[in-house]
Amino acid sequence: MAPRSTQVAVIGGGPGGYAAAFLAADLGLQVTLVDAEPNPGGVCLYRGCIPSKALLHVAKVIGEARQAREWGVTFGDPQINVDALRTWKEGVVGKLTGGLGDLCRRRKIDFVQGRAVFRDANALIVRTESGTEEVVAFEHAILATGSFPASLPNLGADSPRILDSTAGLALPDIPESLLVIGGGYIGLELGSVYAALGSRVSVVEMTSGLLPGVDRDLVRVLSRRLKERFDAVMLETTVTALQEESQGIRARFEGHGATEPEQVYERVLVAVGRRPQTDGLGLENTRVALDARGFVQVDPQRRTHEPTIYAIGDITGEPMLAHKAAHEGRVAAEAITGKKTAFEPQAIPAVVFTDPEIAWCGLTESQAKQQQRDVTVARFPWAASGRALTLGHSDGVTKLVIDPETQRVLGVGIAGSGAGEMIAEGVLAVEMAALASDLSLSIHPHPTLSESLMEAADVFFGQSTHVYRPPRAR
Ligand code: FAD
Numbered sequence: 434m435a436p437r438s439t440q441v442a443v444i445g446g447g448p449g450g451y452a453a454a455f456l457a458a459d460l461g462l463q464v465t466l467v468d469a470e471p472n473p474g475g476v477c478l479y480r481g482c483i484p485s486k487a488l489l490h491v492a493k494v495i496g497e498a499r500q501a502r503e504w505g506v507t508f509g510d511p512q513i514n515v516d517a518l519r520t521w522k523e524g525v526v527g528k529l530t531g532g533l534g535d536l537c538r539r540r541k542i543d544f545v546q547g548r549a550v551f552r553d554a555n556a557l558i559v560r561t562e563s564g565t566e567e568v569v570a571f572e573h574a575i576l577a578t579g580s581f582p583a584s585l586p587n588l589g590a591d592s593p594r595i596l597d598s599t600a601g602l603a604l605p606d607i608p609e610s611l612l613v614i615g616g617g618y619i620g621l622e623l624g625s626v627y628a629a630l631g632s633r634v635s636v637v638e639m640t641s642g643l644l645p646g647v648d649r650d651l652v653r654v655l656s657r658r659l660k661e662r663f664d665a666v667m668l669e670t671t672v673t674a675l676q677e678e679s680q681g682i683r684a685r686f687e688g689h690g691a692t693e694p695e696q697v698y699e700r701v702l703v704a705v706g707r708r709p710q711t712d713g714l715g716l717e718n719t720r721v722a723l724d725a726r727g728f729v730q731v732d733p734q735r736r737t738h739e740p741t742i743y744a745i746g747d748i749t750g751e752p753m754l755a756h757k758a759a760h761e762g763r764v765a766a767e768a769i770t771g772k773k774t775a776f777e778p779q780a781i782p783a784v785v786f787t788d789p790e791i792a793w794c795g796l797t798e799s800q801a802k803q804q805q806r807d808v809t810v811a812r813f814p815w816a817a818s819g820r821a822l823t824l825g826h827s828d829g830v831t832k833l834v835i836d837p838e839t840q841r842v843l844g845v846g847i848a849g850s851g852a853g854e855m856i857a858e859g860v861l862a863v864e865m866a867a868l869a870s871d872l873s874l875s876i877h878p879h880p881t882l883s884e885s886l887m888e889a890a891d892v893f894f895g896q897s898t899h900v901y902r903p904p905r906a907r
């Protein structure tokens with residue numbers, strides 16, 4: 434049988450892969466997209482960003498209904514129909530992934546459901562769901578196979594009661610108690626979902642704080658709320674053993690923060706990071722090289738050591754975020770057409786979609802400290818924001834990390850409701866090399882939380898209407 438041939442073969446249909454495939458097709462290239470699922474979407478749509486955000490929305494509604502008591506409105510305890518909730522969440526995923534399949538067809542992209550292995554630097558062998566094998570010859574390939582959950586294999590138990598993020602998002606039921614191992618993005622987002630649905634949630638985190646690496650003043654806003662919602666947050670603690678018993682999983686703890694030396698939980702969620710998906714791809718048949726942590730090495734155009742093969746998304750390293758994958762995908766597609774392009778963002782935003790949300794972009798205060806870089810941090814506390822008070826969210830904070838000499842905005846951090854939406858203005862400011870005066874002089878609508886960005890710039894000049902600070906020259 435003659436091999437199928439294509440100008441661009443994209444392996445993996447996540448936000449990196451499908452963004453690359455769609456732009457390559459829009460730029461006039463003939464594209465084949467291979468993915469194991471029936472439609473594009475990848476981890477983000479099937480078992481990541483989208484299902485988690487659907488569930489977090491429900492958690493937020495439950496939280497606000499509870500908070501409404503403070504405003505004189507009392508709702509009864511929520512009645513949760515887990516089957517209906519799961520069906521709604523799966524419906525959201527189905528609509529989006531089905532829509533992507535449709536967009537593929539409209540762009541005349543050849544979508545192949547199967548697993549691809551590199552035969553060499555110019556051809557893939559694709560094993561389809563039905564077990565057939567097909568050779569796909571390519572001029573260029575874009576590798577976008579993403580990542581999978583890291584596990585803790587040495588802890589002992591192998592049980593259906595121990596969940597990874599995929600199993601946790603499947604929402605099998607609402608356990609009475611849940612131990613979350615890992616106080617990072619997934620642990621806190623999924624822990625928040627289960628706590629809102631009624632589970633008693635405990636988090637164990639091996640470092641000295643939740644969300645390691647994120648500025649502490651932002652994390653503090655979230656930690657205060659999580660202390661009320663979670664049964665326990667055990668910092669500087671690890672789990673040394675997991676053992677299955679009739680009542681659940683017995684976990685043994687070691688470390689400063691352990692509330693008990695051991696305890697039994699109905700379920701355990703392991704959320705200790707993700708690993709690049711590089712196994713079983715036939716990379717040994719190519720010159721694609723990995724770094725010490727197993728990520729694919731790429732140049733600024735996302736070209737690997739093998740000139741015909743590009744790599745994008747989680748497989749190329751941190752930050753493992755969907756929008757970073759998509760942006761890299763678009764760069765790779767453009768590079769293949771010969772366009773002078775490079776992946777060199779000044780600001781990749783990050784958002785933890787808890788309640789409150791934490792968001793940041795550009796230079797963080799902790800990075801500035803590590804780099805011994807002189808910066809001025811201008812903070813606007815939400816207690817001074819009219820909008821925040823009307824929403825019952827006065828504990829938030831917006832801050833700008835500013836170069837004191839040029840007055841350029843280098844980074845932005847926000848903790849509070851809607852931080853994930855607001856950070857986009859920060860990204861634009863950092864990417865456009867905005868000065869603090871640009872933010873200060875741009876009229877922001879009142880009353881909105883977005884005003885906090887303008888007022889943080891005003892704080893920098895000591896001229897915020899709602900915060901008094903000694904003035905500084907413009
Ligand atoms: P992926 O989305 O991982 O897709 C890779 C695809 O490749 C998969 O479909 C897989 O089936 C396919 N594949 C693998 N091997 C092969 C093969 N040999 N042949 C064919 N196909 C193959 N990021 C955010 O930015 N915001 C969020 O809110 C967010 N929430 C998340 C929540 C959870 C619970 C998780 C787990 C992740 C979350 N992420 C979030 C991270 C985000 O999902 C990833 O950064 C993103 O999906 C990476 O995209 P990618 O294109 O690199 O690969």
Ligand code: NAD
Nearest residue numbers: 615616617618619620637638639704705706707753784785
């Ligand atoms: P993570 O790196 O965010 O957090 C893992 C946490 O586990 C860290 O705090 C780490 O110190 C801790 N840890 C590691 N080993 C441990 C151990 N043995 N015992 C106790 N704690 C331990 O990883 P994650 O939460 O699994 O998420 C993976 C990635 O997925 C994220 O880094 C992010 O890139 C992506 N993600 C993004 C979003 C979002 O954008 N909102 C949401 C979910 C996931």
